[in-house]
Amino acid sequence: MSDLEAAFAAVDAANAGDPNAVVVRGERRPKEQAHAELAVEWVRRLVSEPSDALLLAARAHHVRRWEIPRRSQPDGRAGYLAWKRSLQQHHAAVAGRVLADAGVDAATIERVQALVKKQRLKSDPEVQALEDALCLVFVETQFGALTAQLGDDHMVEVVAKTLRKMTPAGREAAIGLPLDDAAVRIVGQALAQL
Numbered sequence: 001m002s003d004l005e006a007a008f009a010a011v012d013a014a015n016a017g018d019p020n021a022v023v024v025r026g027e028r029r030p031k032e033q034a035h036a037e038l039a040v041e042w043v044r045r046l047v048s049e050p051s052d053a054l055l056l057a058a059r060a061h062h063v064r065r066w067e068i069p070r071r072s073q074p075d076g077r078a079g080y081l082a083w084k085r086s087l088q089q090h091h092a093a094v095a096g097r098v099l100a101d102a103g104v105d106a107a108t109i110e111r112v113q114a115l116v117k118k119q120r121l122k123s124d125p126e127v128q129a130l131e132d133a134l135c136l137v138f139v140e141t142q143f144g145a146l147t148a149q150l151g152d153d154h155m156v157e158v159v160a161k162t163l164r165k166m167t168p169a170g171r172e173a174a175i176g177l178p179l180d181d182a183a184v185r186i187v188g189q190a191l192a193q194l
Contacts, residue, residue: 132170
């Protein structure tokens, strides 16, 4: 097993206890484990020669996310943003411990943590590639459920915000995903807002 594969296995083990499950491509899996694998897959599709740090950040981007539930912060935008900030710190800290235990060098761990925290989103191509990958995982796995929860009009706003965070290549990949008619309509309305 390569060092990268060993580090992936360590992150997967950390995510194995996720009490939330999702069905991805016909298989029921721990949510964060499945999303982490998809994020790595998307990074490899979007970036011709991704660094180990970028691949590890994709694998560890939401490591043990369930430990800080959304209800830990108040409702509303301010609470949501506080929750997202606390998650970024949590993911970076957990990733650091897991990767150190797996023998990953300190410089790579520091870079993974910066990527997970999305530092310099618009100016760092690797952070942007990670953001594209995460958005694509969202579209592939959570679009329908979130639409049912939020309703079409609010979902158009969410999708427009998501598309604004993505590069043109990321948007093209998202539009190329197999979407049902309702999702295509929502994406079309969101694209019109860009």
